[in-house]
Structure formats: C-alpha cells, structure tokens
Amino acid sequence: MPSMLKPILCLAFVWCLIGAALAADLQVPAQVTAGTAFAIASSGSGDATFYLVGPSSVVKRGIKLGSEIKVAAAEVQAAGRYVAITCGSDGCSSSPFYVVAGDPTKVSFLLHPSRVPVTARDAINATAFVFDKFHNPVFRPVNVDFQVVPKTGPAFTKSVKAVQGVAWMRMSPTPKEGPVKVIATVGNNEEPRIIQQVASEACNLRITARRTAKGVEVQTDSVKDCRGNAVPDGTVVSFTAVDSKGRTTVDAPIKKGVARTELPITGNATISVASGVVIGNEIRL
C-alpha cells in the first residue's frame, strides 16, 4: 500500500500545477487606500465568479475573465488584508492585497483627569487616536496639535507626532484655578475637552463670629489655597460649637468663596472650623 501512495501524490501535485497554469491570473495593486475604487486585471476567458474577502465584508459577483474587475469604493472601506478570488471552469485563482487607512480626518480624544489640583505636576494626560473617515486607525506618522486654552493667560499649542495611530502628551496644570480647554486637532477635525483646574487644600482657614438676635453668625474669610486660588464653591466647611447644652455642628458649603452659618448659641461657647484635613482657628465667646 505505501508503494501506491507515492505515485498518487505525484499525480495530484502535477494536476495542481496544470490547474494553476490554466486558471486566470489576477493582477491586484499592492496597496489600496480605503474607500478608493480600483480595478483588477484578469486573464483567461469565459465566465467566472469573483469573490472579494475582506476583514469585515465579502463580495461575490459574476465576471467575464480577461476583462477588468471593477471594485467599488464602498467595497474596500475597512482597512486590512483582502483576498481577490476568481473561480471559473479552469479552477480558482487568488491574490491578496492590503487596504490602508485614508487621510486622517477624525480624532478620538481622551483627557484625564477631568478635575486636577493646580499643584499636581504632570497630572494631565492627553491621548488622541487618529482615524480616517471610515474609522480606520491611521498608522502612518501624523501630526496632532494639542491646543491648550487656559481661563487666564495665553493659549499655547503643542504638536505631537502620532505613533501607530496614537499621539499623547503629559502636562502640568497652569498655576491658576479654572477651566482649561484642550483641543486636539487633526486636519480639519477638532475635538475639544474641558479640564477643571481646582485649588488644592484650603490654607489659613479663618473664621469670624458676631452675635445676632438668633445666636451667633459665623463666617469664614475667603477660603483659598496656599497659592491664592479660591477653593471651589460647594466644598464643605465644618463648624463646631461647644457650649453648656452640648455640641452643635454644621456642615456648610462654601458659596461665593466663603462659608457661613448661624449657630443657635446664646451663652459662652467655643467655635472651631475645619475643612477636609485642614483645621482653622478657634473662637471663644
């Protein structure tokens, strides 16, 4: 039986060679840009079936061998490896080719974190992913412009070359609190993001108190960090008063830069203030 196997394999190999020689030749371009129509030259004669197998689609239609096979722009929108196949009466023939991304027209932009203290060095991370109009990642080097527009002070732009479709940069916040707009630009496509630069911990937290008809009105001075940036409105400041009746606490949010509350205290009391880990002064009434 093993003596029969060798001649059979030889015969099959020769038959394949004859079939390949008789099958139609396909002359495909080495590289095609996504979304671009092109033609594939074929040899041979007679009717055949044309298949175009791509990364996200398959096309099948009847063709005449020997004429050009037109491939529509819509049939090659996804970048990747394609295989063109013709199958006629003489057998099948195939040729691979690559479709690459077109011109960069879209950018996906991630900017982290959304809120950053002004003292955090190198804390802002901007990452842009470059795509063509069919959402194919553009792997060739492309310049991405990151335009940084602070609330105060001049805007500046940093140009970064994308590597394998990704451009990124790291930067420190500007010294002043407030919103900063960062715009990633590729070609005509702009993607804006807002990052909120905020003050760090409160510094020199101080309160003043005055007697009123209902008790004692306690108010902080303007609550700022050590660089003079206003601590964001809404930040909770805790007032505590201890008198003969017990303890009174109020968690009051900062509004328009100051936190205030009215404590129902009539006699002697000790009033203190804190915000987060920061402790302020103490008042004895």
Added chain:
Amino acid sequence: MKAVLAILIGLVTAVLVGIAWVQSGGLASHEISSGRTPEEAVQALMAGIQARDWNQAYARLANTSTIEKQDFVRDLAGSNGSLRTYSSLQSFTVWPLHATDQDATMRVRMTWSSAIGAFDDVRDLHLRHDGDVWKVDWPKPTVAKVPPQVIPVNYLRWDVIGRNAGDDWGIQNVDTPNVRITSMNAIERPEGVVLVGEVVNEDTVPAYVSVNATLLKPDQSALDQESSFDMIAHTLLPRQVSPYRIDFPGIRIKQIKNVRMDVKALLVPASADPVIAVTDQKIDKDALGGNVLSGDLVNQSGQNVDIAQVVAAYYDATGKVIWVSNGYVDQALLPQVPVPFGVDIPKDIAPKVQSYHVVVNHYSRNNA
C-alpha cells in the same frame, strides 16, 4: 312542633354567635373599650389610633378642651410629607408607672411600621379618673409655626452633561468623583460581624457613594457580601465625610481571613442645600434607660425637608470609629424649626465613646 324547632334553632344560633364573640376576644375588647382601668383606657386609645379611627381615639381624651382634634391627628398621623405620614401603628405596649384612685401615669411604646422599617415612639401619658372611666391627658403637641418671612438662599447646584447616545466612539464622559475610605474597623457583635468606618469625597464635585464589602475565607473565597445600604450619607459634597456601617448577620470574626472593601462613586447632579445644623448634641439616657445620642436638627434653608435621617459615628480615645448608628426623624423639618432626634448606642459601646460625628441625610418630594 315546627315552632319549637324554629325557636330551638334560633337559640342554638344565638349561643354559637355568643361563643364566637367571646372566642374572638370580643369580651376582652369590650372590657378594654370601656376603659375601666388606666391600662384599658390607654389600650382603647391605642386601638383607635391603630384603626385610624380618630373620632373614637379623640373621644378617649380628657383634655379635649385644650387640644384641637386636628392637632391631635397631626401629632399621630404626621404632616408635611414627614415619615409619620407614610407610617401606621403596628403594635403597642402599655405598662404602668404610677397610679392612684384619681390619676395615673402609663408609659406606652408605639411601634410604627414604615417604608424604612419599624421605629418606636415612647410616651408617658397622664390619665384622669372621669366618672366610671379613665381618660387620657394627651400631651399638647407643639405645632411649629413658621412665620411669614423671606429667607435668602444662594442656591448652589451641580449639573452634569454626559455623552449622548448619538456621540461618536471615543467621546469620553467626565471622570467619576474621587472618593476614599479613610477608616474601617471590623467588630464582632452578638448578632454577627459589623464593619464600621468613614468615607470622604476628596473631589470638587458631589458624589453618590456606596460602600460594599466582601468577607473572604482563609482560602480567599467569598464568605459573604453586603453593602452599606442606608447606613451612610450617600450624597457627599466635596470634602464631606460620611460614616458607614455594613452588617454581616450570623458571621463570626474567626471565619474571616480578609475583607475586600469596594467604594463606588457616581457623578450625579446635586444641590448644596439644604444645610441642616445639628444642635445640642449630647449622649444621654432615654426614657427606657438606653444610651442615646440626642440633639436637635435645624433646617437652615427655606424649603421643607420631608424626611431626615441621622447617621452618627462614634470614636474611642484613639480616634478609631467604634460604632455607627442611625435613626430617622418622623417629623418634617420646617425652616428654622428645631426638631429633636435620638439614635441608640449599644450598652457596651457607650462607655468607650469619646467623641462622635453626626451627618444628616435628607429626602424631599420636591427634590426627588
């Protein structure tokens, strides 16, 4: 003969009805409703309240000349969307404190069922012997009256613009708030293991916070998983600290090798108001001799707060959180009107408490 049979059937029916009435507690009910003893009078009053038969309950009062019926009903049925308006009297217990021929003092514990669970209301009632029956001097409810006024409030609110359904791929949302668990302490209690601690919002935006914990066995497999549920102030403003407590009933601490804590924070639209002051806080004994942290809540804004919940953390001498308890207030918080609260502290914990921190959750129909 037919007439005798009819009379016999009628008699038997009457006897059976009578037996059924006695069996179903009709006799006892009749005795109670007659109010011939102080205890029966209070029980009859409570039965009327339980049935929400306000006319019958009001008729049991001795001091109808000094207390309006609508004030009496408001005292028990609640008003202004308070927790009491969503509650019903589930059960009551009455016991005597003092009695003479002419007057008596009875203590009643009313257990109200509500959407957030059962809560107790203990009151000492004075009774007077009025003819053949005893009647109750219902304590005159203090109806808070807010005078017409203008309260200036600078409203502070955060709104969130998220990504839209139609947005392209890669449109990022705003980052979730940065919150941190600052402490965690595992305590073994008779009913199981309890995790207590505190969580802080370290961000500059409000956070909706939930703390979850998973107990791990020595082989690192999960033993149990629970969340803080309502034992936390869920909405934390920037730099606000909230206690949390997670109960694991039926678990013993020797079963646990490790605890995996997980704090989840969501960016939510929120308001910085109302501000609620917690005044006159002190640890005291209640009417039943239990330890309570009591005080008053004062709503410093201009809008009603329907339901308020107090969550308190207790610290030992080293500053460690040793217990967290909570309590709902069954009255609505009207602007500027102090409303008392009290939260229980276990008997064995109370002597170790050196300090405490109280936060207030609030719920209002307008803000829902």
